[in-house]
Amino acid sequence: xxxxxxxxxxxxxxxxxxxxxxAGPLETGPDFPEPELWAAQRRxxxxxxxxxxxxxxxxxxxxxxxxxDGVPLAVREAAATGPGFLRCQPNLVLRLGTPRPxxxxxxxxxxxxxxxxxxxxxxxxxxxxxxxxxxxxxxAVGLLAGIRAALTARPGLGREIGILIQAVAGEEGGALGTxxxxxxxxxxxYGGLNVFCEPTGLRYxxxxxxxxxxxxxxxxxxxxxxxPEHGHNATVLLGYLAQHLGLVLPPxxxxxxxxxxxxxxxxxxxxxxGCGELLLxxxxxxxxxxxxxxxxxxxxxxxxxxxxxxxxxxxxELARTARDAAAITRLHWRKKxxxxxxxxxxxxxxxxxxxxxxxxxxxxxxxxxxxAIWLADRKDAAAVVYGPGSLEHNHAHARGEFIDLAELExxxxxxxRILLAFHDTCIGxxxxxxxxx
Numbered sequence: 017x018x019x020x021x022x023x024x025x026x027x028x029x030x031x032x033x034x035x036x037x038x039a040g041p042l043e044t045g046p047d048f049p050e051p052e053l054w055a056a057q058r059r060x061x062x063x064x065x066x067x068x069x070x071x072x073x074x075x076x077x078x079x080x081x082x083x084x085d086g087v088p089l090a091v092r093e094a095a096a097t098g099p100g101f102l103r104c105q106p107n108l109v110l111r112l113g114t115p116r117p118x119x120x121x122x123x124x125x126x127x128x129x130x131x132x133x134x135x136x137x138x139x140x141x142x143x144x145x146x147x148x149x150x151x152x153x154x155x156a157v158g159l160l161a162g163i164r165a166a167l168t169a170r171p172g173l174g175r176e177i178g179i180l181i182q183a184v185a186g187e188e189g190g191a192l193g194t195x196x197x198x199x200x201x202x203x204x205x206y207g208g209l210n211v212f213c214e215p216t217g218l219r220y221x222x223x224x225x226x227x228x229x230x231x232x233x234x235x236x237x238x239x240x241x242x243x244p245e246h247g248h249n250a251t252v253l254l255g256y257l258a259q260h261l262g263l264v265l266p267p268x269x270x271x272x273x274x275x276x277x278x279x280x281x282x283x284x285x286x287x288x289x290g291c292g293e294l295l296l297x298x299x300x301x302x303x304x305x306x307x308x309x310x311x312x313x314x315x316x317x318x319x320x321x322x323x324x325x326x327x328x329x330x331x332x333e334l335a336r337t338a339r340d341a342a343a344i345t346r347l348h349w350r351k352k353x354x355x356x357x358x359x360x361x362x363x364x365x366x367x368x369x370x371x372x373x374x375x376x377x378x379x380x381x382x383x384x385x386x387x388a389i390w391l392a393d394r395k396d397a398a399a400v401v402y403g404p405g406s407l408e409h410n411h412a413h414a415r416g417e418f419i420d421l422a423e424l425e426x427x428x429x430x431x432x433r434i435l436l437a438f439h440d441t442c443i444g445x446x447x448x449x450x451x452x453x
Contacts, residue, residue: 373430
């Protein structure tokens with residue numbers, strides 16, 4: 017009987033991590049307890065230490081990282097509330113052995129922060145449940161099991177190639193790695209090959225979309241429910257715009273997705289709310305697509321406001337809202353300008369596909385957004401996304417999130433094959449121009 021790669025100690029570590037609440041403040045809000053990311057990363061580092069890893073860096077992002085181009089408005093606003101926002105979201109870098117040249121270094125990235133909402137934590141011998149089971153605490157534990165298997169197969173591996181692990185915060189909540197992965201990459205903690213451990217159904221993915229967030233804000237006058245015509249009804253106006261944009265924009269997003277997201281005006285029944293906001297999240301695969309969709313949102317909003325004026329101008333309770341709709345509505349971008357990963361180097365595809373035997377994510381299947389975008393413009397590095405399970409099937413970000421042991425085991429085996437193939441590529445013949453340099 018073959019000894020499993022993901023053993024009892026790995027089961028215990030994953031359950032330990034799942035029990036720790038690690039949703040960041042962008043997910044939970046300022047009134048919730050601080051995430052236990054420091055504790056989660058220390059426990060992860062302790063497990064990695066058994067394989068020979070040492071802590072190279074363990075600290076939050078710096079205040080100056082907030083000022084970089086492309087940092088979402090939500091991150092800037094939260095950071096402005098005080099130093100606690102960054103302090104409770106540290107990032108961990110682990111290294112095996114001594115530093116090696118970049119072309120001989122593999123970096124694995126996992127995020128230990130989660131979305132909000134605690135899920136029952138459990139393991140029935142087959143399935144792990146809990147928030148972060150598939151996104152991405154399960155992959156984080158499977159990664160260590162895979163590295164351990166590679167070290168068992170080739171004990172000198174850690175002396176001949178470099179292995180880095182980034183265990184980051186700030187992936188969820190719309191931060192998109194701007195206070196996690198991006199600062200670590202900018203400080204040089206990445207390799208010639210970089211594997212982002214996210215759910216891909218055990219296929220390697222060479223693309224990662226980015227997102228931009230539009231806010232449509234209505235700033236009008238409130239009114240009492242007995243005289244609704246005296247105010248501006250932001251609820252009706254934004255509700256109409258939500259339907260209009262939800263109909264018009266998706267056909268234009270050929271390479272991405274349009275998510276008509278939160279709509280907020282007020283919670284009470286006995287008043288007309290004159291102010292509110294509608295949020296749209298739009299994914300894209302390249303800069304030109306982003307610019308085209310930015311223009312499309314502005315055009316669609318202009319057309320929607322004109323239609324609202326015509327349709328509701330004769331309704332007594334909404335005539336003032338219709339008349340002033342264009343004047344009280346504005347579009348602002350809460351997030352834009354982030355890079356997208358459009359592909360990877362041919363040598364990396366050959367290494368994963370042919371040498372390591374990992375299946376490839378089909379070109380016709382849409383990619384998703386993750387921190388791999390921060391390797392998009394690095395000429396000295398290749399990046400791929402690879403992990404167990406799927407965002408949809410395993411209920412990532414949803415009720416009932418899980419990961420099966422039967423998904424973690426082949427993932428660990430795949431990690432081992434990637435490391436051994438990378439080792440053979442780097443240590444074998446003299447590196448060619450097609451190899452990392």
